[in-house]
Amino acid sequence: MNTLPSIIDIAKLAGVSKTTVSKVMNNQYGVSEDTRKKVLDAAERLQYTPNLAARSLVTSKTNVIGVVYDSFSSPVYTELAGLLEHYAKAQGYHLVLSSCNNNLETKANYIQYFMGGAADGVILFGSALEDRQIIEKLMNGRYPFTVIENRFEQLDINNIVIRNSEGAAEAVRHLAGLGHTRIAHITGNMQHRVALDRMNGYISAMQDLGLGLDPRHIIYTDAKIGCGAAAADQLLALEDRPTAVFAFNDIIAYEIMDAFHLKGIRVPDDFSLIGFDNIREWMSFKPGYSELSSIAQPLKQMAAAAVELTVKRVNHPDSMPETVMFSPKLVLGGSCRSII
């Protein structure tokens, strides 16, 4: 069983020392053009690929950023993944992704894998509350670690924070400004910080506006496929039917829109609707009846910041962890109407 060619093989073939080969491979000065050519030639002939494990063992650097996802279930997530790659590349880093398929143990596994030398830093995307335990257990306080969506400022890690409650409040204020007073909220999975934040934003905005708070107007879901359709039924069954809905995310909102449509209920004529995430851009095949108004997250800036903070920590492991906050903003479609 022959093995992969190493620097030594090249050195032999080119008739030089392995030091010289290494220098050529790393484009370093102090090698004559002649030997450089010889070495490159030998490498080509042997189909040489440098052994990254050996390299990173001695340099203790991989130039890789690892990203851990819960799943790829939303177009926003995958868009973010592409952006992360883009910004990582700009900084000279490879970006590799892993999905734990919503398994907590697997998630810890991947983080450990990256921390164990597969990556110089990790970006964890997701807002599951239980992630805290994992991080507490694994963090050693010096490994570059950045969290997007969640927020653990006490844990010596970087945080990319979206002011979700602010976005939710903006949605509610917009609807209230159009004259709506009975505004319902469809929640996400309450085990996730984003769902809590958006609900809290809804609640406090309702109270601040003096619209009161009808507990029946909060419909709880787990944000899984199909929950929007179910929520639509619940909405229609309400006695004092709301005139507007703020949904945890666009998928739920579109499901509701679709369910309403099938029952002959029109958006925005009968119901005003606002979602979250603004996935419209990726939904070229969205329902045609109405453009959804939605709260958009600044994905590009989030991705750029996540990479930047991670890289900064890689270069200065003893620097303080940072928290960067972004505000989402309302993007108007045509799914809301004034009832004044």
Added chain:
Amino acid sequence: MNTLPSIIDIAKLAGVSKTTVSKVMNNQYGVSEDTRKKVLDAAERLQYTPNLAARSLVTSKTNVIGVVYDSFSSPVYTELAGLLEHYAKAQGYHLVLSSCNNNLETKANYIQYFMGGAADGVILFGSALEDRQIIEKLMNGRYPFTVIENRFEQLDINNIVIRNSEGAAEAVRHLAGLGHTRIAHITGNMQHRVALDRMNGYISAMQDLGLGLDPRHIIYTDAKIGCGAAAADQLLALEDRPTAVFAFNDIIAYEIMDAFHLKGIRVPDDFSLIGFDNIREWMSFKPGYSELSSIAQPLKQMAAAAVELTVKRVNHPDSMPETVMFSPKLVLGGSCRSII
């Protein structure tokens, strides 16, 4: 600048040799319960994480499968990613993904990165024709490499092949069976094998059925967002208007459906429509007017096979490369009607 704890640190703290520590870390026999506890304790206190680079340097094994994507632009792709993780995990492998964001050079970069010791094998997903050059250049004939969608049987790599032309033919036959004779095809990006295969399947089925081939009935697109809407316009502008359409993929088909809907043209009443990929399952928020009929790929089996073939090659680097073929199949929605 202190460094990460190593086996040696643990050995010192626990008062044993590094061999013993290594044994404990790998759950090997031949260690007294007493020392094992001492070692585990020391590791815990030091927050020890094994250095994977060092380990893989000596074992020349990473237990990682690397996957390279062009992008995450379709729900089918991301679903496949989750499935790959699932099957890899079942075999004791980590699965890490990278997207080259449709950049050929970046793609080669990631493949090299994986081949350079970051992964025991690589799965390349995508059907860009130009991939061939990359593979030809990088392959050394022993590194486990599996391609999904593309097909390079001469290149000493594993191939997971979907019989795309067969699926296309099935779509055409179904439409013909409903009495359609003027059947149009909206192509994908002609630089991709899948687009070619589906078009060829369409062409040969049309000819086999004796329906002739009107070149104007083939509408070429690059499969990017928005191309379906444009294709819809072209369809409607045709003199001898087709009564049925087979689209390269579901996204295009849904875009067409949407564009038709806005113009008051109904599916399936005025147009019968078949897509490819059957993304319906992920489109809980799809347009409600009609369920799309579509050609579905057996994603689970594809993922399982890709992982299996890759792992097999990892364990037997000198075994022959394999090709596994799958047939897609028509899943009926309600987007086609008989005009007989």
Added chain:
DNA sequence: TTGTAGGCGTTATCAC
């Protein structure tokens, strides 16, 4: 049951 020694492929230091 435990420890010693050698080496995996690379980079870095320091001679020549």
Added chain:
DNA sequence: GTGATAACGCCTACAA
């Protein structure tokens, strides 16, 4: 401009 040599952190005979 070039080449020995010593790490990097780990595993694995082999010896004690």
